[in-house]
Amino acid sequence: MISPTETLWLALRALRRNTLRSGLTALGIIIGVAAVICMVSIGEGAKSRIRTQIEATGTNVVLLFSGSSSSGGMRGGMGSQPTITWEDVRAIQAELPAVRAAAPLSRTSTQAISETSTWTTTVYGTTPEYFTIRNWAIERGSGLTASDQAGAAKNAVIGWTVADKLFGSGVDPVGQVIRIRNAPYNVVGVLAKKGQGGMGEDQDDAIFVPVSAFQARIQGGLSQFVRGPVYVSAVSTEAIEPARAQIASLLRERHRLGPDQEDDFSTVSMAEMTGTLTSATQTLTTLLASIAFVSLLVGGIGVMNIMLVSVTERTHEIGIRMAVGAQPGDILAQFLIEALTLAAIGGAIGVLLGIGVGQLLASRFGWSLAVRTDIVAIALLVSAGVGVLFGLYPARKASRLDPIEALRYE
Amino acid sequence: MPLIELEQVTRLYRSGDTEFAALRAVDLAVEAGEFVAITGSSGSGKSTMMNILGCLDTPSSGHYRLDGRDVARLSRVELAAVRNRTIGFVFQSFNLLPRTSAAENVELPLIYARVPPAERRRRALDALERVGLAQRSSHQPSQLSGGQQQRVAIARALVTRPPLILADEPTGNLDSATSLDIMTLLAGLRASGITIVFVTHEPDIAAFAARRLTMRDGVIVDDRRQAAPPAAAATTHGASA
Numbered sequence: 001m002i003s004p005t006e007t008l009w010l011a012l013r014a015l016r017r018n019t020l021r022s023g024l025t026a027l028g029i030i031i032g033v034a035a036v037i038c039m040v041s042i043g044e045g046a047k048s049r050i051r052t053q054i055e056a057t058g059t060n061v062v063l064l065f066s067g068s069s070s071s072g073g074m075r076g077g078m079g080s081q082p083t084i085t086w087e088d089v090r091a092i093q094a095e096l097p098a099v100r101a102a103a104p105l106s107r108t109s110t111q112a113i114s115e116t117s118t119w120t121t122t123v124y125g126t127t128p129e130y131f132t133i134r135n136w137a138i139e140r141g142s143g144l145t146a147s148d149q150a151g152a153a154k155n156a157v158i159g160w161t162v163a164d165k166l167f168g169s170g171v172d173p174v175g176q177v178i179r180i181r182n183a184p185y186n187v188v189g190v191l192a193k194k195g196q197g198g199m200g201e202d203q204d205d206a207i208f209v210p211v212s213a214f215q216a217r218i219q220g221g222l223s224q225f226v227r228g229p230v231y232v233s234a235v236s237t238e239a240i241e242p243a244r245a246q247i248a249s250l251l252r253e254r255h256r257l258g259p260d261q262e263d264d265f266s267t268v269s270m271a272e273m274t275g276t277l278t279s280a281t282q283t284l285t286t287l288l289a290s291i292a293f294v295s296l297l298v299g300g301i302g303v304m305n306i307m308l309v310s311v312t313e314r315t316h317e318i319g320i321r322m323a324v325g326a327q328p329g330d331i332l333a334q335f336l337i338e339a340l341t342l343a344a345i346g347g348a349i350g351v352l353l354g355i356g357v358g359q360l361l362a363s364r365f366g367w368s369l370a371v372r373t374d375i376v377a378i379a380l381l382v383s384a385g386v387g388v389l390f391g392l393y394p395a396r397k398a399s400r401l402d403p404i405e406a407l408r409y410e
Numbered sequence: 411m412p413l414i415e416l417e418q419v420t421r422l423y424r425s426g427d428t429e430f431a432a433l434r435a436v437d438l439a440v441e442a443g444e445f446v447a448i449t450g451s452s453g454s455g456k457s458t459m460m461n462i463l464g465c466l467d468t469p470s471s472g473h474y475r476l477d478g479r480d481v482a483r484l485s486r487v488e489l490a491a492v493r494n495r496t497i498g499f500v501f502q503s504f505n506l507l508p509r510t511s512a513a514e515n516v517e518l519p520l521i522y523a524r525v526p527p528a529e530r531r532r533r534a535l536d537a538l539e540r541v542g543l544a545q546r547s548s549h550q551p552s553q554l555s556g557g558q559q560q561r562v563a564i565a566r567a568l569v570t571r572p573p574l575i576l577a578d579e580p581t582g583n584l585d586s587a588t589s590l591d592i593m594t595l596l597a598g599l600r601a602s603g604i605t606i607v608f609v610t611h612e613p614d615i616a617a618f619a620a621r622r623l624t625m626r627d628g629v630i631v632d633d634r635r636q637a638a639p640p641a642a643a644a645t646t647h648g649a650s651a
């Protein structure tokens with residue numbers, strides 16, 4: 001066998017001699033590898049962002065919903081009758097040792113109007129504790145207070161996006177007035193920027209008002225029930241499960257549920273939420289990656305096809321090489337390395353393209369990207385393996401040619 | 411011990427149910443240093459015999475001993491080594507690699523002889539110099555005349571310094587003046603002790619050889635030694651083919 005560098009040189013020359021065809025063949029591999037890298041990187045990016053966002057929400061947070069988990073309680077009580085009362089929330093906060101704070105979060109999508117503009121946003125009704133639970137600081141002005149809550153004061157705390165949209169960037173929003181459903185609210189504070197949430201939503205596109213005011217003026221009609229989820233923070237990470245157990249037994253008792261009755265509420269911890277969301281993303285990533293791997297395989301078959309054509313086309317050349325002393329192993333190595341080089345170059349370009357396209361998509365759609373080096377390595381190995389696997393048959397075919405038959409071939 | 415020894419060599423070609431013997435029980439011995447011409451009518455089996463001598467093809471029966479070794483016993487790898495080191499083969503149709511420079515074509519056997527690149531290039535240029543083509547080393551076959559291409563092919567056959575050169579109608583595609591140049595070149599090699607066997611249809615080309623075989627219907631019907639070629643034929647034509 002002649003040296004590998006020599007063979008590589010030979011392969012590069014042969015590939016360069018037919019640049020267009022080599023390029024088109026490599027394209028199969030390029031697209032396959034790029035698809036794998038792009039899909040996996042986007043999937044990984046989504047996963048890690050969900051994780052960091054949920055962690056930013058607060059790892060000790062437990063969400064409490066009306067309705068049993070089997071009747072759609074997980075979906076924020078939508079479609080189920082509200083069962084959690086204000087008294088329940090107060091009791092959870094006051095009586096349970098594992099609970100540090102509890103805050104309801106009602107929401108509605110509506111128009112907010114300033115003197116200069118109108119903006120459709122989400123208005124939330126909550127209590128001051130919510131900002132403690134979410135670890136969300138006030139950047140300018142002040143927050144909602146207990147007396148705002150008690151008096152159903154028409155005060156609002158707004159996110160930066162709302163501030164920009166309603167007042168423009170030059171104006172201090174604090175002290176301005178926003179009209180929501182025909183009622184004026186005083187902006188008392190602006191929240192620190194929080195950026196995108198776990199679902200890609202803009203968390204700064206929000207207005208918070210006291211939940212008492214929300215119920216009276218926005219949701220309409222006073223009600224003893226809480227609409228929307230209740231955010232509960234446990235005193236520590238270790239206290240999450242005790243907190244859930246305590247909430248369950250407290251609510252069962254307060255709601256007078258018999259031993260054979262189902263819970264009329266449900267809780268979910270952020271850790272569980274992270275798990276569900278990341279595993280859903282994982283399934284999608286795996287699915288997309290397998291489709292991408294199939295396309296890599298198709299690319300490999302393209303390599304085999306071209307190598308077979310190449311062997312047939314270069315039968316005479318093989319005859320000449322054998323006539324001057326090339327051994328079967330030399331011919332085998334030449335074609336194998338040619339296929340391998342094609343696949344490796346395709347793989348390398350594919351990795352770059354995959355990362356590039358991933359980055360483009362990520363910045364275009366506001367996704368994040370996490371390139372996993374192990375996936376890059378696997379994709380490169382697979383494409384090289386595809387080269388060897390699909391190059392082997394044509395290469396063997398070439399090396400087994402009879403010198404005189406090969407020379408006679410025109 | 412003869413360099414080449416054929417013993418009852420037969421080569422059968424099968425097409426469908428019928429078998430055709432292109433060589434029939436041929437016996438032949440060629441000593442080292444001989445200069446042999448093979449003539450005979452078309453289809454008489456000359457190329458078939460040359461291919462067997464060149465280890466490109468194998469006999470259907472009989473023995474071929476090259477330098478005392480029975481070729482039938484050699485593996486494909488060993489045969490490749492024999493083609494590389496012992497034999498230089500010159501074809502009627504040149505058989506150069508297209509789109510590859512003259513120097514690289516000449517280097518080809520050295521690649522498979524595992525000669526390092528620098529020495530390879532030097533020896534290839536030496537060989538091209540010997541055939542008078544030093545100035546054309548970077549030309550590709552398509553940029554060379556037929557005679558020049560055949561010189562490149564001869565340089566390629568020479569470059570591993572084999573003891574045996576086999577040429578199947580080396581002048582078959584060339585005009586008569588160029589043919590004489592090529593034969594002068596081959597005759598010149600003989601002086602360095604190389605054994606040469608070549609095939610030709612032309613009596614004046616065959617006249618270069620010291621021994622002349624005639625074939626008919628797959629057998630050697632005549633084997634005679636003749637006087638040295640007329641020196642005039644070798645010198646009246648220049649080296650520019």
Ligand SMILES: Nc1ncnc2c1ncn2[C@@H]1O[C@H](COP(=O)(O)OP(=O)(O)OP(=O)(O)O)[C@@H](O)[C@H]1O
Binds near residue numbers: 431453
């Ligand atoms: N691959 C083959 N298959 C079948 N028959 C063949 C094959 N090669 C040669 N022959 C036959 O063998 C006989 C000898 O052929 P060969 O090529 O040796 O003749 P030759 O003496 O070299 O003729 P020419 O002077 O035309 O080159 C011919 O009758 C030819 O048809």
Ligand SMILES: [Mg+2]
Binds near residue numbers: 456457458578
């Ligand atoms: Mg012939």
